[in-house]
Amino acid sequence: MISKWFFRSKKKHKKKEIIHEMGFQEGNHKLQQDLDQMLHQIKKDLGNSPDVIVRTFQIARGSQNQVAAVYMEGLTDKEKINDFVARSLLIDPVDDALPQSVDSQNIFDFIKTRALTVGDVKVQSDWNSMMYSILSGDIIVLVNGFNSCITGNLRGGEQRSISEPESEINIRGPKDSFTESIGTNISLIRRRMKSPNLWLESMRIGNISQTEVAIMYLKGIAEDQLVEEMRRRLKDIRIDAILESGYIEELVQDQTYTPFPTVYNSERPDVVAGNLLEGRIAVLVDGTPNTLILPTTFSQFFKAAEDYYQRFDFTVFMRIIRYLSFFIVILLPSIYIAVTAYHHEMVPTPLVINLLAQREGVPFPVVIEALLMEIAFEIMREAGTRMPRAVGQAVSIVGAVVLGQAAVQAGVVTAMMVIIVSLTGIASFTMPGFTLTTTARLIRFPMMLAASTLGFYGIIIAVILLVAHMTSLRSFGIPYLSPFAPFGLKHQKDTIWRSPFKSAITRPRLFDSNQMSSLQKDKDPLSDQNDKTSEGMRTS
Known part of the structure; x- marks a missing residue:
């Protein structure tokens, strides 16, 4: 009982610390009516930051009729503030548009309905909601003697413009991509x-x-x-x-x-x-x-946006190439290791003689040779990604050519291993889903170790374990390998095969209507x- 009370007290104390770190007050606190006290509390909660801009206005005669606009510099559009807020609040005290009986309620209603020319205007009376609006780039208008504020959406600042996608390149189709907004x-x-x-x-x-x-x-x-x-x-x-x-x-x-x-x-x-x-x-x-x-689903990573902008027969051909490339990435080095180390009889004799002749001067076993080349290729790939764009591609290409040729001439690796690693690296760039490319790069290393241990038997065991693992995966309760497993012929209209639009009269289903899946949190x-x-x- 004591430990349970201590745990709850600790969680409550942690919640208070989080709220204090955010600068928000615990619970729902109403705004104060005194304008000076509210401005002082806002500056205090924000650490008296210099980017908190406070602009005061005198709406009508009398010290009680003051209005303040608060916003964060860099998060709001300064031009819109000057056009839609500042000019609107600079009202002549003898303007006939003002109510005859000037008080805080009348001024608040007048500013909300007639003075501000901002499209998205809201009224807030909670302190935490007001602080969130300030930190989000909204402008806050406070009226002295009124315990609510007016928020206007004038979010702006420096933002990246819409440009072409960098990771999902296409030849035909729209060229716009998402931004950070x-x-x-x-x-x-x-x-x-x-x-x-x-x-x-x-x-x-x-x-x-x-x-x-x-x-x-x-x-x-x-x-x-x-x-x-x-x-x-x-x-x-x-x-x-x-x-x-x-x-x-x-x-x-x-x-x-x-x-x-x-x-x-x-x-x-x-x-x-x-x-x-x-x-x-x-x-x-x-x-x-x-x-x-x-x-x-797994098949989703092999679909490109361009597949639906060109002929369906060419789309089917390119999807077959992508699936083939995936198997090349995860299996080609392993197959080479298994053939070279264990299964010489599975390749033509002239090719076996040529491979063994190349390996006469190599001091390492074939699995060590493959691991060295694959790791070196991953290092060059990562270096080309992190280096400045002006020199990244040049350094990676020159490094690959120079290192590969020098390694062959020095007798560290064979020419066939350089071909295998290069083909594997090129095949990894054919998949539209980049995250699946990373997965294939990781999987091929345990595949190589399995091939070096048991040859093709090790590869078969590893593939069976891999397929069993993929079959057990779920994405929000949906089988990861659907519609391949469980297989449904009527659901194959947009997997490897893409049906022509004239024949695709029904929407492809994610799974069968009789299937039940438990969603686990x-x-x-x-x-x-x-x-x-x-x-x-x-x-x-």
Whole structure:
């Protein structure tokens, strides 16, 4: 009993510390009527920061008729403040537009209805809500003698303009991509889907960061149980800050300890719009151009936006190439190790003689040789990514050519191993989903170790374990390998094969209508509560 009371007291004390770190007051506190006291408290809570701008105005004669505008420099648009707020509040005291009986109520109503020319105007009486609006870039208008404030949406400041996507390149199709502004990202999606059924829900996550997170879905197409589960998982997040959508991805996914990504992310508005039409949910996070798409299946990572902008037969051919490239990345080095070390009889004799002749001067076993080359290639790939763009690609290409040729001439590796590693590296860039590329790069190392231990038998055992693991994965209750496993012929219209638009008269389903999946809630990493399993969800 004592330990339980101590635990609750500690949690309550921790909550007070978090609220104090945010600068907010615990509970719902009303605003004060005295303007000077409110301005003093605002400056005190914000640490007397120099970027807190306070502008006072005299609306009518008398010291009691003062108005103050408060905003954060750099988060608001200065030109809009001067045009829509400052000029509006600079009212002549003898202006006939003012009420005859001037008091705080009349001045407040006059400013709200007639003085301010801001489109989005709200009235707030809670202190924490007002502080959040200031820190979000809104302008706050306070009237002396009135315990409420007027907030106007004048968010601005320096923002990155809409540009071409950097990680999802396409030849045909739209060239716009998401930015770090969640408002801009929402507008890019709404431009493509002018439907009243496109619903948007917003919430704030993060005790300190108070990051705005929004979910978008098509009402009537997305499952209600799926939307409710997404909403519940987001509300259950307890964390200090959300700085990127990767935080949300890790906290809402079904299984954390897996190399396979169970949440798809994209920076293209057309990709998000296409997935919304299939009944999925988009999660947008303020401050990042990467939008999450849930639920996710394995085949989704092999689909490019350009697949739907060109002929279906060429799309099918390119998807086969992508699947083949995935198997090349994870299996080609392992197959070479198994053939060279164990199964000479499976290749033509002239090729075996040539391979053995190349290995006469190499001092390392074939598995050590492969590991050295793969690690060297990963180092050059990472260096090319982190280096400045002006020299990154040149250094990586020159380094690969020079190091590969020098290693062959020095007798450290064979020429065939350089070919295998190069082909593996090139094949890894063919998959549209970059997160799956990272998974393939990780998987090939244990595959190589399995091949060096038991040859093809080790590769087969590793593949069986890999497929069994993928079969056990779920993304919001949906099998990760669907519609391959469980297999449904009528659901194959947009997997490897893409049906022509004339024959695709029905929307592809994520799973069978008779399938039941239990959605399991991930354990909150910042709490000591036990895992809870949500009720089963029927999906169609």
